[in-house]
Amino acid sequence: xxxxxxxxxxxxxxxxxxxxxxxxxxxxxxxxxxxxxxxxxxxxxxxxxxxxxxxxxxxxxxxxxxxxxxxxxxxxxxxxxxxxxxxxxxxxxxxxxxxxxxxxxxxxxxxxxxxxxxxxxxxxxxxxxxxxxxxxxxxxxxxxxxxxxxxxxxxxxxxxxxxxxxxxxxxxxxxxxxxxxxxxxxxxxxxxxxxxxxxxxxxxxxxxxxxxxxxxxxxxxxxxxxxxxxxxxxxxxxxxxxxxxxxxxxxxxxxxxxxxxxxxxxxxxxxxxxxxxxxxxxxxxxxxxxxxxxxxxxxxxxxxxxxxxxxxxxxxxxxxxxxxxxxxxxxxxxxxxxxxxxxxxxxxxxxxxxxxxxxxxxxxxxxxxxxxxxxxxxxxxxxxxxxxxxxxxxxxxxxxxxxxxxxxxxxxxx
Amino acid sequence: xxxxxxxxxxxxxxxxxxxxxxxxxxxxxxxxxxxxxxxxxxxxxxxxxxxxxxxxxxxxxxxxxxxxxxxxxxxxxxxxxxxxxxxxxxxxxxxxxxxxxxxxxxxxxxxxxxxxxxxxxxxxxxxxxxxxxxxxxxxxxxxxxxxxxxxxxxxxxxxxxxxxxxxxxxxxxxxxxxxxxxxxxxxxxxxxxxxxxxxxxxxxxxxxxxxxxxxxxxxxxxxxxxxxxxxxxxxxxxxxxxxxxxxxxxxxxxxxxxxxxxxxxxxxxxxxxxxxxxx
Numbered sequence: 001x002x003x004x005x006x007x008x009x010x011x012x013x014x015x016x017x018x019x020x021x022x023x024x025x026x027x028x029x030x031x032x033x034x035x036x037x038x039x040x041x042x043x044x045x046x047x048x049x050x051x052x053x054x055x056x057x058x059x060x061x062x063x064x065x066x067x068x069x070x071x072x073x074x075x076x077x078x079x080x081x082x083x084x085x086x087x088x089x090x091x092x093x094x095x096x097x098x099x100x101x102x103x104x105x106x107x108x109x110x111x112x113x114x115x116x117x118x119x120x121x122x123x124x125x126x127x128x129x130x131x132x133x134x135x136x137x138x139x140x141x142x143x144x145x146x147x148x149x150x151x152x153x154x155x156x157x158x159x160x161x162x163x164x165x166x167x168x169x170x171x172x173x174x175x176x177x178x179x180x181x182x183x184x185x186x187x188x189x190x191x192x193x194x195x196x197x198x199x200x201x202x203x204x205x206x207x208x209x210x211x212x213x214x215x216x217x218x219x220x221x222x223x224x225x226x227x228x229x230x231x232x233x234x235x236x237x238x239x240x241x242x243x244x245x246x247x248x249x250x251x252x253x254x255x256x257x258x259x260x261x262x263x264x265x266x267x268x269x270x271x272x273x274x275x276x277x278x279x280x281x282x283x284x285x286x287x288x289x290x291x292x293x294x295x296x297x298x299x300x301x302x303x304x305x306x307x308x309x310x311x312x313x314x315x316x317x318x319x320x321x322x323x324x325x326x327x328x329x330x331x332x333x334x335x336x337x338x339x340x341x342x343x344x345x346x347x348x349x350x351x352x353x354x355x356x357x358x359x360x361x362x363x364x365x366x367x368x369x370x371x372x373x374x375x376x377x378x379x380x381x382x383x384x385x386x387x388x389x390x391x392x393x394x395x396x397x398x399x400x401x402x403x404x405x406x407x408x409x410x411x412x413x414x
Numbered sequence: 415x416x417x418x419x420x421x422x423x424x425x426x427x428x429x430x431x432x433x434x435x436x437x438x439x440x441x442x443x444x445x446x447x448x449x450x451x452x453x454x455x456x457x458x459x460x461x462x463x464x465x466x467x468x469x470x471x472x473x474x475x476x477x478x479x480x481x482x483x484x485x486x487x488x489x490x491x492x493x494x495x496x497x498x499x500x501x502x503x504x505x506x507x508x509x510x511x512x513x514x515x516x517x518x519x520x521x522x523x524x525x526x527x528x529x530x531x532x533x534x535x536x537x538x539x540x541x542x543x544x545x546x547x548x549x550x551x552x553x554x555x556x557x558x559x560x561x562x563x564x565x566x567x568x569x570x571x572x573x574x575x576x577x578x579x580x581x582x583x584x585x586x587x588x589x590x591x592x593x594x595x596x597x598x599x600x601x602x603x604x605x606x607x608x609x610x611x612x613x614x615x616x617x618x619x620x621x622x623x624x625x626x627x628x629x630x631x632x633x634x635x636x637x638x639x640x641x642x643x644x645x646x647x648x649x650x651x652x653x654x655x656x657x658x659x660x661x662x663x664x665x666x667x668x669x670x671x672x673x674x675x676x677x678x679x680x681x682x683x684x685x686x687x688x689x690x691x692x693x
Contacts, residue, residue: 038693080493080565083658090658091665239687247680254673261666262465262586265568270591273569273655274561283615403692 005029030216035234036241037222037399043113044220045248046106052249053103054208058201060096061145068148070194072187075150076275094264100142101267102256104290107135111318116342118330119221125322127214132319134207139291139315141200144193146288151272156285158185158193164311167304184278224402225330226395233399284359292356293349299360300372310372317379324379326387334393338386345378455572455597455613458645460589462652465667468660469653471506476632477650478505480643483630485563488556488621490544493564494654497538503660504653512538519543558620567591567652572613591655592648599625599644 005025009015018024067086069078082089111131114120120128147158162179166172181188219228228234235241259266267289271282287295294311301307317324332339348371355368396402461470478499481491496516499507507515516536521543524531536543544562546552552559561569571590574582581587597613602623604610611619625640625647632638636646653659 038691077493084493084498090662094662235691235693240691243680243684243687247677247684250673250677250680254670254677257666257669257673261662261669263583263588264662265588266583270569270571273565 006033030212030237031242032236032238034216034219034237035228035231036220036237037228037233038235038240039222039224039399039403040220040241040244041223042244042248043109043116044222045245046110046113047215048245049106049249049252050103050110051208053099053106054201054204057096057099057103058205060092060099061198061201063092064096065198068194070148070191072150072190072276075148075190079149091260094260098256098259098264098267100145101259101288101290102252103138104142106252107138108290111135112346114221115345116332116339117221117223118225118325118327118332120322121325121330122322123218124214124221127211127218128322129319130207130211130214132315134204134211135318136315137200137204137207141197141204142288142290144197144200147190147193148197149272150190150276151269152274152276152280152282153269153272153285155185155276155278156282157287158189160285161287162189164298164304164308167308169305186278221330222399223331223333224396224399225334226397226399226402229398230400286357289353289357292354293352294356296352296356296368297372297375299356300365300368310376314375317376321379321383324383326384327390327392328387329392329395334395335386335390336393337390338383341378341382341386345375348374348378452572452615453612455593455601458589458593458596458648460592460649460652462649462659463589464586465663467663469504469649471502471504472634473646473649474505474653475507476634476636476642477646477648477653479632480625480630480647481563481650484624484643485647486542486545488545488552488560489563489566490546490560491542491563491654492544493541493562494657495539495541496536498657500538501657504657505650509538516540556620560621563651563654565655567595567648568655570594572597589652592652595648595651596644599647600640 005022005028007018007022007025007028009018009024014024064082067078067082067089069075079093082093084090086092114128114131143157143161147154162176162185165179166176168175177183179189180186181192219234222228269286286292294314297314298307298311301310327335327338329335332342352368352371352375355364355371358364360368396405460467461473462468496512496519499505499515500509500512516538519536519540519542520533521536521540522531523534526532546555546559549559568591572594574587574590594613598611598619601612601614602608602610603612608622609619610617625643627640628638630638630643632642636642
């Protein structure tokens with residue numbers, strides 16, 4: 001993916017194989033000799049962490065599917081059977097359930113890294129859009145996965161979210177009925193959600209391949225946002241970035257293990273340990289934490305259709321971000337105004353998440369609306385305007401210079 | 415260089431804590447279901463709390479006693495089998511005890527070769543038979559069907575408003591369920607109103623006060639009080655809902671030690687590899 005492969009097969013068999021399918025050469029140039037900017041910080045390790053999380057979710061998920069029964073009369077008990085009777089079933093299920101949250105934590109850090117350092121700008125627009133597609137697929141997968149245990153929150157979450165489609169004018173109700181496979185969330189819904197929940201991760205994996213391909217054309221962005229200019233700016237992927245990514249991954253696993261082994265139900269809802277009951281609505285229906293900011297946007301708009309449009313729009317806007325941002329400078333490290341607005345935006349999204357978890361009443365509604373307005377203002381007005389009004393700091397001539405210059409001046413002062 | 419690194423590091427720490435805070439906030443507040451007005455059940459101290467927590471078999475045996483003598487008259491325990499009671503990570507009854515216990519239950523089985531359903535003595539592999547043949551029968555008897563108790567201790571909680579739920583992630587507070595159950599058992603504070611409960615959301619509970627002092631005989635000399643009964647039965651129900659807790663926490667310790675040592679080794683390897691290049 002980066003010029004010609006320097007891979008030299010060592011054995012006769014490897015030579016024979018390589019001349020017929022040069023996959024080892026591809027791996028070698030992509031993950032061994034691939035030149036990465038030498039100044040990448042630890043925020044750049046989350047891509048590898050995400051690849052690991054996808055793999056972990058698929059492996060645990062495939063094993064769980066061997067014991068799970070996608071039938072509305074049996075699903076809840078089959079999950080309990082996994083928790084109680086399957087060898088290490090509790091470990092698989094808690095890993096998978098908390099793994100979804102870890103996946104989203106990692107993806108949010110990964111996205112914020114891209115926003116902060118301007119990784120979405122030319123020449124990485126397609127890479128960024130592929131990322132938005134992965135994120136949308138993740139949200140769909142996570143949502144359908146949460147329905148499968150068929151607890152109260154599974155059922156009512158599915159009801160609330162699928163009902164959103166009824167807001168579409170004229171055909172809305174027909175679409176909802178079509179999604180449900182009936183006139184309410186039921187057995188048919190659970191079956192198709194299981195089928196799709198098994199399918200989508202492999203689609204994610206396919207888009208991840210494209211994502212990595214699109215990454216390896218221009219190479220990684222870096223904290224200065226200055227493109228690689230010469231070999232002095234880079235280091236080979238192995239051993240420098242394999243060891244760095246590996247260290248970061250193991251640190252992330254410590255965080256992950258804390259949830260699996262000590263607080264496995266912290267991120268879940270107690271109500272989901274009650275079997276789904278279509279006749280009894282829980283007092284307060286909340287989606288999983290990773291959807292809460294968007295749920296808050298949905299509820300902040302007084303019209304149902306408007307709310308649905310704003311909710312989907314709030315995510316889809318990210319796909320056109322490369323063209324909304326008018327600044328030529330990538331990294332927030334050299335954009336003092338953008339840097340401030342970036343952190344305000346992060347606070348705004350966390351605030352929306354908090355509002356999404358609160359009942360939609362009183363001050364929560366007002367705050368939710370203010371934050372929703374700010375969310376769109378940031379993306380649609382502030383980001384385009386900043387390119388015109390902001391005076392960026394002076395960029396280093398190259399990555400190598402940015403790495404070496406402070407050192408040289410330190411030596412000069414000594 | 416050093417300064418830049420430090421400021422970068424502090425930014426990372428800030429952002430990460432924001433992130434975790436946000437996640438925790440969302441998770442915790444999501445549990446806030448009934449507003450902030452309800453009284454909070456008093457926090458109990460449990461043998462199974464914390465990273466080294468383990469169930470106390472003696473307590474689980476007493477709790478089972480309470481379940482069997484009192485709760486099981488109305489509440490099913492569908493997901494628990496007799497054999498589970500022999501678990502060393504649980505009540506740790508002997509196999510003979512479990513066999514004898516199972517045999518004391520009548521289990522509906524069949525159809526047999528002549529097509530009839532029949533009753534036979536229970537076996538360790540059988541699950542606890544429910545007190546009512548179906549939900550409708552239970553609802554007809556009580557007005558509302560008493561919930562199954564298998565997952566009850568994980569299916570109940572009470573609000574943990576900001577910033578408590580943030581601390582919960584660090585202090586590993588996962589025992590809201592048993593605390594709530596103890597609260598309910600001790601929450602019948604209006605003697606004139608048998609359906610008033612201090613800790614039940616809305617205070618109107620369908621179940622009248624189930625426990626009273628001296629109701630269940632203990633053989634190990636533990637006090638035969640509502641306070642003791644409620645703690646024992648809550649512990650038993652938490653075990654019933656999370657029978658692999660001991661195994662989970664034991665494995666968790668090993669995994670943590672492994673990961674921390676591994677991370678340390680990787681850190682020094684990384685330092686060594688990067689030692690000769692500017693970055």
